[in-house]
Amino acid sequence: MLEVSGITxxxxxxxxxxxxxxxxxxxxxxxxxxxxxxxxxxxxxxxTGIYTQTAGTVSLEGKDVTGLTPDKLARRxxxxxxxxxxxxxxxxxxxxxxxxxxxxxxxxxxACALKMPWSIAEERRIRAGALKWLEFTGILDLAEQTAGSLxxxxxxxxxxxxxxxxxxxxxxxxxxxxxxxxxETLGLATLITRIRxxxxxxxxxxxxxxxxxxxxxxxxxxxxxxxxxEGTPRxxxxxxxxxxxxxxxxx
Amino acid sequence: xxxxxxxxxxxAFLILLAPQLFSGGYLMNVLVFVGINTMLSIALNLLLxxxxxxxxxxxxxxxxxxxLSGILSTSYGVDPWLAMPLAATVVGLMAFFIGxxxxxxxxxxxxxxxLGLGIIIYIVFNETVELTGGPSxxxxxxNLKIAGITFDSDVKNYYLIWTxxxxxxxxxxxxxxxxxxxALRAVHDSEVAAQVLGVNSRILKVQIFALSAIISSLAGxxxxxxxxxxxxxxxxxxxxxxxxxxxxxxxxxxxxGSFLGAALLTLLPEFLRGANDYDxxxxxxxxxxxxxxxxxGLVRGIPALFxxxxxxxxxxxxxx
Numbered sequence: 139m140l141e142v143s144g145i146t147x148x149x150x151x152x153x154x155x156x157x158x159x160x161x162x163x164x165x166x167x168x169x170x171x172x173x174x175x176x177x178x179x180x181x182x183x184x185x186t187g188i189y190t191q192t193a194g195t196v197s198l199e200g201k202d203v204t205g206l207t208p209d210k211l212a213r214r215x216x217x218x219x220x221x222x223x224x225x226x227x228x229x230x231x232x233x234x235x236x237x238x239x240x241x242x243x244x245x246x247x248x249a250c251a252l253k254m255p256w257s258i259a260e261e262r263r264i265r266a267g268a269l270k271w272l273e274f275t276g277i278l279d280l281a282e283q284t285a286g287s288l289x290x291x292x293x294x295x296x297x298x299x300x301x302x303x304x305x306x307x308x309x310x311x312x313x314x315x316x317x318x319x320x321x322e323t324l325g326l327a328t329l330i331t332r333i334r335x336x337x338x339x340x341x342x343x344x345x346x347x348x349x350x351x352x353x354x355x356x357x358x359x360x361x362x363x364x365x366x367x368e369g370t371p372r373x374x375x376x377x378x379x380x381x382x383x384x385x386x387x388x389x
Numbered sequence: 390x391x392x393x394x395x396x397x398x399x400x401a402f403l404i405l406l407a408p409q410l411f412s413g414g415y416l417m418n419v420l421v422f423v424g425i426n427t428m429l430s431i432a433l434n435l436l437l438x439x440x441x442x443x444x445x446x447x448x449x450x451x452x453x454x455x456x457l458s459g460i461l462s463t464s465y466g467v468d469p470w471l472a473m474p475l476a477a478t479v480v481g482l483m484a485f486f487i488g489x490x491x492x493x494x495x496x497x498x499x500x501x502x503x504l505g506l507g508i509i510i511y512i513v514f515n516e517t518v519e520l521t522g523g524p525s526x527x528x529x530x531x532n533l534k535i536a537g538i539t540f541d542s543d544v545k546n547y548y549l550i551w552t553x554x555x556x557x558x559x560x561x562x563x564x565x566x567x568x569x570x571x572a573l574r575a576v577h578d579s580e581v582a583a584q585v586l587g588v589n590s591r592i593l594k595v596q597i598f599a600l601s602a603i604i605s606s607l608a609g610x611x612x613x614x615x616x617x618x619x620x621x622x623x624x625x626x627x628x629x630x631x632x633x634x635x636x637x638x639x640x641x642x643x644x645x646g647s648f649l650g651a652a653l654l655t656l657l658p659e660f661l662r663g664a665n666d667y668d669x670x671x672x673x674x675x676x677x678x679x680x681x682x683x684x685x686g687l688v689r690g691i692p693a694l695f696x697x698x699x700x701x702x703x704x705x706x707x708x709x
Contacts, residue, residue: 188581212587224582226575228642236568237575241587243568247596250567251560257567264568304586 139164139339140185140216140308145194147180147363154180156363157194162308162356167330167340169350171374172360173383178343179221181360182312186218187211198308213241215307221316221343223297227286231277231296234285235268238303242267268303275299275329291322298329308339315346327353351375359383397562400645401555408544417543421615423655424550425608428557430635430647432604435561437633438642439570440597441577442492443500445629446507450602452514452624453480454609456521459530459619464520469533473610477603484602488595507629514621526620533614546615553611557604561644573597574642638679640686649687 140162147155155177162168170178183189185196187208195204198214206214226234243264245257272278275295280288285296294314301309314330315323327349334340344350350357351371359366359374361383367374374380408417433447457476461467467475491502514521521527532541533549540549564570575583576590584590613619631654639650657675661668683690 186585207589208581208584209587209589212585218585220582224579224585226578226582228578229571229574233571233574237571237583237588238586240568240572245568247564247569247600250569251564253563261567300586 139166139199140341141197142181142185143195143197145181145184145196146192147177147184147189148192154363155184155191158360158363158365159194160358160365160368162339162341164339165334165337166355167334167342167353169354169357170341170343170360171345171347171350171357172366175362176360177363178360179312182218182310182343186216186310212304212306215305216310217301217304217306217308218310219294219297219301219312219314221312223290223293225285225288225293225296225300227284229285230281231283231285231288232265232268232272232281234296235271235300235303236264238271238300239264239267241304271299271303274302274332276325290317291319294318294322294326295329298333302333302338306338308341309333311340311342311344313343313345315344315349323349393562393566397559400558404551404555405548408547414543417547419655419659421543421546421550423652424547424554425612426632426635426651426655427554427648428608428611429605429632430639430651431557431561431644432601432608433632434636434639434641434644434647435564435573435597435604436601437636438640438646439565439573439577440594442594442598443496443633444503444598444601445500445626445633446503446505446510447601447605447632448624448626448628449507449510450480450484450605451609451612451628452510452619452621453483454606455613455619455624456514456527456609457606458610459527459613460520462614463527463530469531469610469614470535473607473614476610477606480606481599481603485595485599488598489591492591492594492598504626504629507626511621511625514624521621524621526618527613528618530613530617530619532617533611540615550611550615553607557607558644558648565644569593577642634676638676638686640688640690643686643688646686646688649691653687 142161143159145155145158146153158177158181170181172178180189184191187206187210190205195202197203198211198216203211203214226237243260245254245260249257269278269281272281275298277292277295277299280292285293288296294317298314315326318326323346330340330342330353354371356369357371357374358368359380366383367377367380369377407420429447429451433444436442436444454476457479458469458472461472461475462469487506491499491506494502515524532539534540538545540546572583572588572593575586575588576593580590635650635654636647637650638653639648640646657672658668661671664671679687679690
């Protein structure tokens with residue numbers, strides 16, 4: 139589904155990522171973990187086209203997508219969420235998700251401004267689609283609220299609903315459990331497995347080990363910009379390198 | 390959706406009725422300016438209030454529309470009805486090509502770049518004397534004619550300008566409520582999130598910049614053909630700032646707000662004329678007070694004020 143090979147990122151002499159390679163299987167929930175400063179978010183930013191890497195390639199569904207901008211990647215059914223949720227704060231919850239339908243609609247500036255019949259029909263379709271995703275994430279009752287006024291946990295759900303409206307085949311989530319209480323984290327775990335059940339491949343960067351070990355099929359461990367280990371949750375828990383990196387070495 | 394349509398129809402009805410209620414050529418003339426300024430504020434608001442991109446050079450696009458249409462019809466005998474869309478096309482294309490490099494800039498840098506653009510255009514108006522008449526202006530611009538009617542009186546001009554203004558308003562209201570309008574507001578709130586959802590923000594910003602320039606150009610052409618005389622002084626940096634003030638005072642991201650801002654800033658100096666030398670001070674003071682107490686602009690501030698008055702009344706009644 140997604141393959142990264144030899145990703146290297148150098149920020150002004152500091153090597154943030156050093157020749158990181160791994161591949162993500164279709165239909166899996168894959169966790170990317172690692173101590174702070176391991177380069178997880180940098181890696182996400184490269185995969186999703188926000189940063190341009192110093193070296194290395196990214197391929198999506200067998201096609202090279204290295205250097206494509208985020209909007210082009212969205213059209214290839216890859217979408218992401220952010221660690222400190224990036225909502226459109228001045229817009230309503232429903233409108234936020236309607237923006238997610240952007241790639242699934244096509245009326246141009248003039249057609250919209252002149253209210254052409256097809257643009258009116260499309261607007262109806264966008265609204266219906268957006269409502270469906272609000273229902274899926276369980277925040278339909280908040281549809282008319284301003285996104286900026288939502289509590290953090292609901293904002294997270296909205297960001298996910300909005301990303302799902304793109305109808306992705308792969309979704310990358312940057313610390314989806316950050317800032318959530320234990321109740322909300324449980325709900326999130328269920329939501330992520332339900333997303334996987336829609337045939338959407340899920341990749342998450344996460345610090346909440348319990349969540350990662352519970353729901354992930356595979357885990358990639360990064361440390362100091364290099365890949366330390368890769369495997370099932372069980373393999374990772376038993377890997378001596380991973381234990382050393384997390385708990386500190388004896389020597 | 391229905392409510393929005395009724396609001397617009399009601400508004401249009403009042404606007405078209407106004408000449409029957411008020412008489413007097415001078416007031417009609419001022420209201421013509423309110424219409425032109427409304428079109429310009431809407432143009433700038435689409436860019437600033439919706440897409441979140443500032444321009445301090447919009448007087449330049451307004452001026453280009455006025456001069457291009459004016460020169461084509463006066464010196465080259467082109468029919469004004471043809472000269473106006475020609476001017477708008479040229480200005481739109483120019484904005485489109487300048488937009489690509491310029492809109493990569495953000496915040497203060499974009500403000501400086503558009504400021505520079507406006508100043509360059511202003512200098513061109515002054516210096517290309519053979520074409521524009523230079524600082525002394527271009528006169529004898531023909532009026533618009535349709536089916537034997539020449540738009541040469543204040544009342545006729547009122548209907549001409551406000552028909553155009555209402556069309557610009559309806560066009561912009563539709564746009565604002567559409568997928569394109571939502572994408573613009575999304576870019577405003579978080580450009581990176583909009584991109585991740587598939588919005589090509591770079592093209593979108595350039596498109597809206599060009600559209601904004603086209604509307605400004607049309608307003609400029611209409612201005613030239615109703616006033617029949619234009620000079621560079623109307624298209625300087627000051628006017629760009631005045632437009633910005635109209636948009637902010639009226640309400641960012643609101644089409645009706647742009648009308649309120651344009652109406653207030655056009656009418657206020659007329660009302661204050663009686664205050665002689667103090668008019669500038671009162672004008673400045675009022676603007677400051679409005680920005681402080683109505684940060685959302687008139688369009689949000691006035692309803693809020695009403696609500697507060699109503700609740701205070703109710704509270705008093707409860708005590709009695």
